[in-house]
Amino acid sequence: MDTALDGTQEAILGAVGNLLAKHRSVDGSVLKRDPEYACDLERELAEAGFLDVVTSGGSYLDAVLIAELVARELPVLPIGWRTILWPALHCEVWPLVPWKAGTGGPVRFGDSARGVLVIDEERDTVAIVDIGDCEVRSAGAAWGYPIAELRPRVEGRSLAIAAADCMALWRLSLAAEIVGAAGAAFDHTVQYIKDRKQFGRPIGGNQAIRHRAARLAVEVEKARYLTYEAAWRAPDPEMAAAAATVAASMAEFVFQEAHQMHGAIGYTREFPLHRWTMRLRVLGKELGGAVAHGIAVTGAHAAAG
Amino acid sequence: MEFDWPEEALAFRKEVSAFLDHELPAWWDIGVNTLTAEAGSPHHEFCREFCAKLAQHGYLTPHWPAEYGGREAGAWELFALTEVLSACGDPRGQQYMNVNWIGPAIMRYGTPEQKRHFLPKMSRGEIQFCQGFSEPDAGSDLAALRTTAIRDNDEYVVNGQKVWTSYALTADFCFLLVRTSPGSRGPTGISVLLVPMNLPGLIARPIPNIMDHGFCELFFDELRVPVSSRLGPEDDGWAVAMDALTFERIGMARFARALRLLDELIGRLRRSGEMSRPGTAERIGRAIAACHAARAVAYRVIDARARSLPPGPEGNVARLASNWAEQFAVDAIFELSRDAVETGSLADGALRSALPSGHATGSVEVNLGIIAKRLLGLKGEA
Ligand SMILES: Cc1cc2nc3c(=O)[nH]c(=O)nc-3n(C[C@H](O)[C@H](O)[C@H](O)COP(=O)(O)OP(=O)(O)OC[C@H]3O[C@@H](n4cnc5c(N)ncnc54)[C@H](O)[C@@H]3O)c2cc1C
Numbered sequence: 001m002d003t004a005l006d007g008t009q010e011a012i013l014g015a016v017g018n019l020l021a022k023h024r025s026v027d028g029s030v031l032k033r034d035p036e037y038a039c040d041l042e043r044e045l046a047e048a049g050f051l052d053v054v055t056s057g058g059s060y061l062d063a064v065l066i067a068e069l070v071a072r073e074l075p076v077l078p079i080g081w082r083t084i085l086w087p088a089l090h091c092e093v094w095p096l097v098p099w100k101a102g103t104g105g106p107v108r109f110g111d112s113a114r115g116v117l118v119i120d121e122e123r124d125t126v127a128i129v130d131i132g133d134c135e136v137r138s139a140g141a142a143w144g145y146p147i148a149e150l151r152p153r154v155e156g157r158s159l160a161i162a163a164a165d166c167m168a169l170w171r172l173s174l175a176a177e178i179v180g181a182a183g184a185a186f187d188h189t190v191q192y193i194k195d196r197k198q199f200g201r202p203i204g205g206n207q208a209i210r211h212r213a214a215r216l217a218v219e220v221e222k223a224r225y226l227t228y229e230a231a232w233r234a235p236d237p238e239m240a241a242a243a244a245t246v247a248a249s250m251a252e253f254v255f256q257e258a259h260q261m262h263g264a265i266g267y268t269r270e271f272p273l274h275r276w277t278m279r280l281r282v283l284g285k286e287l288g289g290a291v292a293h294g295i296a297v298t299g300a301h302a303a304a305g
Numbered sequence: 306m307e308f309d310w311p312e313e314a315l316a317f318r319k320e321v322s323a324f325l326d327h328e329l330p331a332w333w334d335i336g337v338n339t340l341t342a343e344a345g346s347p348h349h350e351f352c353r354e355f356c357a358k359l360a361q362h363g364y365l366t367p368h369w370p371a372e373y374g375g376r377e378a379g380a381w382e383l384f385a386l387t388e389v390l391s392a393c394g395d396p397r398g399q400q401y402m403n404v405n406w407i408g409p410a411i412m413r414y415g416t417p418e419q420k421r422h423f424l425p426k427m428s429r430g431e432i433q434f435c436q437g438f439s440e441p442d443a444g445s446d447l448a449a450l451r452t453t454a455i456r457d458n459d460e461y462v463v464n465g466q467k468v469w470t471s472y473a474l475t476a477d478f479c480f481l482l483v484r485t486s487p488g489s490r491g492p493t494g495i496s497v498l499l500v501p502m503n504l505p506g507l508i509a510r511p512i513p514n515i516m517d518h519g520f521c522e523l524f525f526d527e528l529r530v531p532v533s534s535r536l537g538p539e540d541d542g543w544a545v546a547m548d549a550l551t552f553e554r555i556g557m558a559r560f561a562r563a564l565r566l567l568d569e570l571i572g573r574l575r576r577s578g579e580m581s582r583p584g585t586a587e588r589i590g591r592a593i594a595a596c597h598a599a600r601a602v603a604y605r606v607i608d609a610r611a612r613s614l615p616p617g618p619e620g621n622v623a624r625l626a627s628n629w630a631e632q633f634a635v636d637a638i639f640e641l642s643r644d645a646v647e648t649g650s651l652a653d654g655a656l657r658s659a660l661p662s663g664h665a666t667g668s669v670e671v672n673l674g675i676i677a678k679r680l681l682g683l684k685g686e687a
Contacts, residue, residue: 002608190681193683211677213677213683214673217622221602222599229601243597246595246598294588299590
């Protein structure tokens, strides 16, 4: 057991951090435009080998740490799916978006996808459907990600991976992205309540704010360390679903409190907070949100005896 | 970063679990209200005897140094032990305080005579302490305590009152905070006394309560104890007490007990065919997830301890996570159990045991204040 980063992890995250820093834009108008799939950033991260740690001697935990770090940035990409889910599939198709059979609903990055990964838990099948064999309807990007409604029309080519493993890795990648985006929103909030003064002192000096910030800290830390542990035990279905459950409810909580503590500035386009908080709502309800993840926890827990 | 349990901790967990499966009597069921330990109750008598048995097998003070009856077991073994014991309602009863922090405090601050007198007996599970800190006007603001101990040659004369003293009626000694410097205020002028409970001038009166918990008020009326019963320096006992409490780190693994209770609930609901009722699996799953999360943040605390790092605010995070996970779980159990409001039911015991967790180890607000200050660096009111 070691709850601190080891030397290799520190080195990898340091290098990823340098690459991310190069991509940070000083152009504030970026915040006013709808977010787009940051393909360039993804390509550079891939070329540097950071997105394939799982298949090149690293662990799921390393992949989760990278996904968390990338999810803290303003540009968006399907970092969790790419680093955590995709390597387990051993397939060539990318971008590939996962889709749970029988649920439907809008999908992040759906209109940039080349393929859809159809996961059918009941039949325990996993298949890839080419995007040409799907109905695709764009659903805008108001909530921090480009979104599209998808409907596969064919069964597709089946993959040799258990549906349960796919679901566990999907939930893990979701938890990792929530921890990243929420962590960034939270850190900005803590800084803001230290800087912003009203009644002659920082608003963070008031107990009503301090205690709520501390409560948020507990929820963020819970989700973060449970996600790390779930990554270490991946693809354990109970741990992955538990991490997603805790992360999804934390996402909602951070959304509410981060905005409340920011006042009006937090709702403006030029202030970056919305880039994380809007995303949190999408991530928080993916796969049915905390309610559905919670049911999955009980299912996996009872199955494990 | 990695999350593999050390081999020796896994082995120890297995060994102690097997021991408990074998040794805990059938009547000690999972629904036991862990706070119930009134003097003379079968529960209390059982805990006392069971501690001696745990001691014989090396399960009471494995983390203590060999010279005091331990084997210096590591932090992860101790955590495994805590989880396993907490999961079954901690059959050590009040003894957990002695082994977790009172013993270690005596090791650090005690005189050779105090160590000889107390430590072997504690390690054998033969004596029990209670904690005399809180007073009617000193709760969260513990440094406002007023009980005095005035020096009279080689004795202290103690006067005053303590309250909420858990297990006082069954304790042999009290780890007592008193004011030895007359007229002092706040954390200065306080000392720690190790006081026998059977002396004239000390009366313990039970306080009836909804938790069925054996807590008491203590009245000190000209109680005389030798100066040699003081632990650590005179007038600097605040530092001793605060340092002693840092040995505690996580205290009870409330999340581990909550997980065990949830398993019991799942079994019952399955047998009665109620698992498929709307909302049931969701509610239980979210509680299980909260318990796993509480364990995950506790790892950080144990890791710090394993590396002999000073305790930090991650301990407050872990404590709140564990308390909330337990509350979340017992609320689910209460809501999902048809017999919840029946005296002695699973939900009844679970909820009443969990009831005071927001106060008994420092209130939620006190913990939040520490996190705000030390983890987030927010200046301002406590
Ligand atoms: C089951 C149980 C067992 C206990 N066992 C023992 C024992 O063995 N020995 C012992 O010495 N004590 C014991 N205690 C006492 C315990 O330590 C106190 O309850 C605790 O310190 C809180 O003090 P209080 O109850 O006086 O509450 P108060 O301090 O009066 O607090 C009441 C409420 O006000 C809040 N509050 C107080 N100050 C602030 C502030 N500055 N900012 C915001 N909110 C604040 C608190 O958080 C709490 O919610 C026990 C308590 C319980 C419930």
